[in-house]
Amino acid sequence: MSGGLDRHIRDALLTAARTARRHAYAPYSRYAVGAAVLGDNEEVYAGANVENASYGLTICAERSAVAAAVAAGVHRLRAVAVVADGAPPLPCGACRQVLVEFMQPDAVVWVAGADPRSRVKQFRLGDLLPEAFRLDRRMGSRK
Ligand SMILES: [Zn+2]
Numbered sequence: 740m741s742g743g744l745d746r747h748i749r750d751a752l753l754t755a756a757r758t759a760r761r762h763a764y765a766p767y768s769r770y771a772v773g774a775a776v777l778g779d780n781e782e783v784y785a786g787a788n789v790e791n792a793s794y795g796l797t798i799c800a801e802r803s804a805v806a807a808a809v810a811a812g813v814h815r816l817r818a819v820a821v822v823a824d825g826a827p828p829l830p831c832g833a834c835r836q837v838l839v840e841f842m843q844p845d846a847v848v849w850v851a852g853a854d855p856r857s858r859v860k861q862f863r864l865g866d867l868l869p870e871a872f873r874l875d876r877r878m879g880s881r882k
Pocket of ligand 1: 801
């Protein structure tokens with residue numbers, strides 16, 4: 740990805756992530772996170788973190804956005820943006836693994852602060868999770 744179109748996509752994903760972040764359910768950590776993914780159908784799917792009184796059940800914003808895309812029938816994602824207060828929120832290890840399920844290693848990951856004026860950092864998913872675990876899909880197939 741490069742050029743003006745990318746900037747357009749980046750800004751659209753960041754805006755969607757910031758909007759979703761406002762709906763984050765984070766009464767325990769007060770750490771509201773928003774995320775948005777770009778499907779191969781050019782649609783944007785957003786998510787926010789959803790905490791739980793049983794802390795371990797908390798769902799991160801990235802996985803929430805991926806679930807929204809899957810619920811819409813989209814299984815191929817091209818980019819993701821994640822926003823939160825403070826330092827740019829790098830996806831946790833669990834989310835990196837979930838993103839790998841639906842994205843190629845060269846897919847772009849943008850992270851930024853909740854403030855639209857904050858600096859945006861860009862990564863490739865393959866750099867955030869090299870040598871990711873992948874199940875050989877043929878294992879479960881009789882074909
Ligand atoms: Zn996560």
